[in-house]
Amino acid sequence: MPKVSSVVVPYATYLRVYEPLAAFPEPERGHWARYARRPERPSYQDELRRALADLLPTPPIPVPVQESAEAFVLEADGVVCVCPWRTRLRGWQALQELPEDLPNLVLDAMLPPVVRRQAAMDYERWLARNPDSRPWIRTATWQVPLNWFVLVSDEERRYEKGTGEIPPMLRYRTPMVQARRRVARSLRTLKDAIDEGPLIDGLVDVGRWLEEFHPRSLVELDYGGLVHALPAGDLEDDHSAADVAAGIEALRQGDGTAAGEAYGRLVERWRAVRDRRSAN
DSSP states (O other): OOOOOSOOOOOEEEEEEEEEGGGSOTTHHHHHHHHHTOSOOOOHHHHHHHHHHTTSSSSOOSSOSSOOOOEEEEEETTEEEEEEOOHHHHHHHHHHHHHHHSOHHHHHHHSOHHHHHHHHHHHHHHHHHOTTOOOSEEEEESSOOHHHHTTSOGGGEEEEOOBTTBOOEEEEEEEHHHHHHHHHHHHHHHHHHSOSOHHHHHHHHHHHHHTTSOTTOEEEEEOGGGGGGSOHHHHHTOOHHHHHHHHHHHHHTTOHHHHHHHHHHHHHHHHHHHHHHHHO
16 A cells, blocks of 8 residues: 555545456557556555646646556456556546536636636547547545445455554455446336436446446445545444445335435435535
8 A cells, every 4th residue: 555645635535447458459558568567656646646736837737738647556366457547538527527516716716717618628629539538537525426335345345444654445346247237236226216316317327437348347446535534433334335235225125214224324424524524
């Protein structure tokens, strides 16, 4: 696990897809094969720090000029899998979402309209040349979207308390085939039990995203920088994936009471996280 410097960038969570090298065409496959052999590679905190550093100049640089050549790497059952950062693409997509998260006055002060317009024009031209592009990483701030928990199980949960300069860590990792199966099964249950809503819409969206990757990929849900905003006891007791699974199973069995109890646990847990966001 990488060492964290004195400057920690909170509070983002991540949903990542790691694809086997075989999923990439040449010459990209060769690049990632060489990259995977490097003894040291940057962490997610390094990526965030670079992005924040680009906002300091005048005018700010909202999106990197060039696409990142970095990736996260892991090996599973002897197969090397990589998750490209694609920071430039994700930056463009994040810019499109900013108006929903920030008041206009704050947004204009942080990123002047002329800067945002230029970035939007650059993205439009790039997208015309790359219509099938998609990110390997999804990001959320101050939360883990509930539909992400559908992809994993409590048995795949890994928690480390952290010591000294090593921060705590909470993540889930599952084979792509399992994630897709859970999405399909949960969607059937939810559509039979409740009306259309944000949970169903989010699950349909994430399910479509997963279909774009190699079937031997791995899916990772990582609490990332959010661990720095939560007390160690809250992290250790956080079994949100189990609560989501219990709620969906209760709906499948027609047990509305048990489903409500599972949902209540989730609401209470994540309300506490939102309260910390408001306090900051």
